[in-house]
Amino acid sequence: MWERGFRQNQLCSCGAPFHECLLWKFVVERIRGTYGTEHLFLEAIRSYDQVVSCYFLPLMQVRYSVKDETLFEARKLLHAIYEAVDEFTNGRVILDSSKTSAFAYLLAPSSNVNSLFLHLIRDSRAVVFSHQRVKRRPEIHWTEENMVTRRTRSVAINWNLQYLAPVLLYRHTHKRLLKVRYETFASQPTAVTNEIKRFLESHAFLEPDSSCKTLSPIYHSVSGNPIRFDREPQKIRLDDEWRQMLSYRDRRTTELLTAPFLLHHIRRIEKDARGMDK
Numbered sequence: 001m002w003e004r005g006f007r008q009n010q011l012c013s014c015g016a017p018f019h020e021c022l023l024w025k026f027v028v029e030r031i032r033g034t035y036g037t038e039h040l041f042l043e044a045i046r047s048y049d050q051v052v053s054c055y056f057l058p059l060m061q062v063r064y065s066v067k068d069e070t071l072f073e074a075r076k077l078l079h080a081i082y083e084a085v086d087e088f089t090n091g092r093v094i095l096d097s098s099k100t101s102a103f104a105y106l107l108a109p110s111s112n113v114n115s116l117f118l119h120l121i122r123d124s125r126a127v128v129f130s131h132q133r134v135k136r137r138p139e140i141h142w143t144e145e146n147m148v149t150r151r152t153r154s155v156a157i158n159w160n161l162q163y164l165a166p167v168l169l170y171r172h173t174h175k176r177l178l179k180v181r182y183e184t185f186a187s188q189p190t191a192v193t194n195e196i197k198r199f200l201e202s203h204a205f206l207e208p209d210s211s212c213k214t215l216s217p218i219y220h221s222v223s224g225n226p227i228r229f230d231r232e233p234q235k236i237r238l239d240d241e242w243r244q245m246l247s248y249r250d251r252r253t254t255e256l257l258t259a260p261f262l263l264h265h266i267r268r269i270e271k272d273a274r275g276m277d278k
């Protein structure tokens with residue numbers, strides 16, 4: 001939000017540049033007003049960026065690279081974002097699609113924010129292939145730019161960290177975390193959606209037996225998959241192009257580097273399939 005939105009003024013998924021989006025404009029001004037000076041406000045953003053870029057934060061309880069003071073400032077700013085969005089949306093449920101577990105680590109201990117966490121996991125080979133795809137970045141509105149492709153080893157190692165993080169986060173979030181496997185969701189979307197619905201109901205986020213309405217196609221997402229700019233409802237389908245397109249070498253490298261967790265993931269998908277077939 002701060003780097004791509006606040007500093008670079010990239011497009012929000014609603015179609016407006018960040019500083020012209022009604023939601024983000026409100027949020028920035030509301031938060032800015034809570035800091036005494038612009039310098040303090042910018043310092044808080046710096047702390048926030050430092051912490052959320054630390055992908056393995058939940059794994060490193062020792063937090064060797066992050067000072068307590070930085071962590072405190074980052075947490076304070078994240079809470080301020082939630083409070084401002086809450087005010088703008090009149091207390092509606094906020095769906096935050098932030099991907100790294102550092103956000104959950106920062107948010108979980110709060111008694112001010114009533115939060116639940118959903119961990120979406122996908123086969124490491126599919127994730128590696130996804131990072132090799134060349135895609136336009138529609139949010140860069142002043143020039144043509146593609147998403148940065150990433151090296152197989154780096155994606156695979158990061159995938160391991162992200163796979164492990166929820167194990168520690170599970171206790172840290174007071175068990176308010178649900179794991180969803182991408183492949184199970186794509187093949188059985190109704191069953192998984194019902195599972196998520198039950199999870200929300202059990203924590204009083206939804207009334208029992210309430211109907212799920214289709215989300216408005218316009219929402220306010222800064223940074224992420226270009227698909228968020230599509231206005232048409234998305235059809236859920238399994239994307240397993242990697243099975244044909246990922247090179248033999250990258251496939252084997254990924255399997256080698258992610259072996260224990262990948263095997264665990266595959267077994268869980270098989271178990272999901274058996275459970276949902278019953």
Ligand SMILES: [Zn+2]
Pocket residue numbers: 012013014015016021022023024219220221
């Ligand atoms: Zn917007």
